[in-house]
Amino acid sequence: MVKFNPIVAALPDTVPFVAPEETERRAGRGFRARLGANEGNFGPSPQAIEAMQRAARDEAWKYCDPTAHDLRVALAAKLGIAPGEVIAGPGIDGLLGLIVRIFSDVGDTIVTSLGAYPTFNFHVSAHGRTLHPVPYAGAHEDLDALADAARTQRAAIIYVSNPDNPMGTWWDASAITRFCDTVPHECLIVLDEAYGETAPPGTLPSTDTSRPNLIRLRTFSKAYGLAGLRCGYAFGHDSLITPFHRVRDHFGVNVMAQAAALAALGAHDWLAEMAATIADGRERIAAIAEENGLTSVASATNFVALDCGGDGAFANHVLQAMMRAGVFVRKPMTPGLDHHIRVSVGRKEELDVLEEVLPAALAAAAERSA
């Protein structure tokens, strides 16, 4: 019997998410609407597609640039920071794993919101760290309680998303800055801004990198429509960025991801149009909810949380009925949030399917709960 690392040996056989492809294989048929993973259902920009197709022909055979030089330079220019203050990684997911590894040790406590991003929790457990979850205040992450927990738990890391997933809520930049001021200097703040591109003006703090305990994360998976490519980036004080290079996979961002992200960054008009399209989609989802007597949570993201009007079990029945009807959606599972389902902005024809399916799903749930 070979040796297993004791932390890994003690882990359960879980994954952060069951893939929609797995559900489709089990059901023997595809979804009619893919509204569960907050993807960019409108696809990437034509510029990104062209860059990938060119790279497929001309660049695939070469190892990718391990420094992601051109992409980092373009990101730094966009953010108004130095190239050494930003690092590209295999999605925010991959960067989160590295952050846990670099900025904490076995047994350390890490603070997050109860019901926040499961993949972060997955990495925390997989590295043998201890998670300290803080309940939401209503539909918002509770910044004061989170900062308190960082203090009282002497946390190594605190994770906050703004805008938030799974609720879609947000704090304005001044609230986030106040929060950062109150977290102890010894605690690394991880600010996940995956949905930053779809948030209203005033949500994202300035990109100032002087704070020595703040790493911010962004991605090409959401508004940019490149979830399949796995490209995210972290930026902050250079003392926090340099250590990534000591442990990261040398060729961590593949050639297609680098090409696509670089081209996507250049497509300014396209991104602005996409943000408007996503905002329209949020309104339509809210309107569909209202037609069905449901309330929705105001959202700064590419999804909307719908209050199904009952308890968590009721919302789960709604979700199951929608899945059976061919609509892939997800829902928060945490008490206090679990009476919602979470619906991503999809293409017009996908939201048509939502509109068609939701009344029957609600009726089916009412019947099961009766």
Next chain:
Amino acid sequence: MVKFNPIVAALPDTVPFVAPEETERRAGRGFRARLGANEGNFGPSPQAIEAMQRAARDEAWKYCDPTAHDLRVALAAKLGIAPGEVIAGPGIDGLLGLIVRIFSDVGDTIVTSLGAYPTFNFHVSAHGRTLHPVPYAGAHEDLDALADAARTQRAAIIYVSNPDNPMGTWWDASAITRFCDTVPHECLIVLDEAYGETAPPGTLPSTDTSRPNLIRLRTFSKAYGLAGLRCGYAFGHDSLITPFHRVRDHFGVNVMAQAAALAALGAHDWLAEMAATIADGRERIAAIAEENGLTSVASATNFVALDCGGDGAFANHVLQAMMRAGVFVRKPMTPGLDHHIRVSVGRKEELDVLEEVLPAALAAAAERSA
């Protein structure tokens, strides 16, 4: 000051390789021939290119299948094993990092050959394990001495490549099997077969997965011509494969890599032709060496190690002169191997450049050593 993991804090700021792109940026001009990273300079199969171009258009917006289901099923069919006995990962590099993490603990000893694959060593150090290097026997990895070291050092892991990098030598399957029989059962054998597709028949043992301490690694980066895509795979006893899922990045192999690898697997005729093309290239490199009075090491890979006929310093002068002349090559740095330079099989026009440049490089090195 935030907390740094003590292992990471103690690491030097090194990378496994300086990228050729970095060298090109410093020099202000591109290489004329890219013969230093053992890539598939002929490019991937047309089927793989077409699959990537289609995925760029249709699939980029979706998160990739986190289980890489279709690719695993195809790999399992090719290998004659069960899908649960194979896992795809972000290149062999990414899988090596996971292997160190899963199958050893801080302070454990890990055995490899002195001068073998640096990225493996990078991961060993980055996880706080201790490397025990075993010298080559001539141009071959010393299987008996490696197995002895696994025993005497009570190693958690032993790493062997067959065919070997950087020398290109190989052992036949029966020697590898004997080696596996002599390594203690408690030690995980990592058999890196990155160059398996270019090796002569009889080099690779059967794909039997019954040995409970053997993981084998293969890649799409070499003969398949997809280095930029980052797709490799590990196969072996299912008790060794299952734990990867507990810690790996959920979306670790991106959508383009999955699409390209799946299509590449189907292009049987193309792969057979490529293996023949690579064998021809090896012969041409050996012939060029001979024309210049150099001997070459017989190779089962897509590169050839050339004995420059002097010491390590002389070979380094040859390498530097070739780099200045626009030919990207690398060389082993370990005493006993370091009188070689390592030249990848490139396209005809690239080997023409090699032929053109080598005589002057040898003359320049002779002058500097005089």
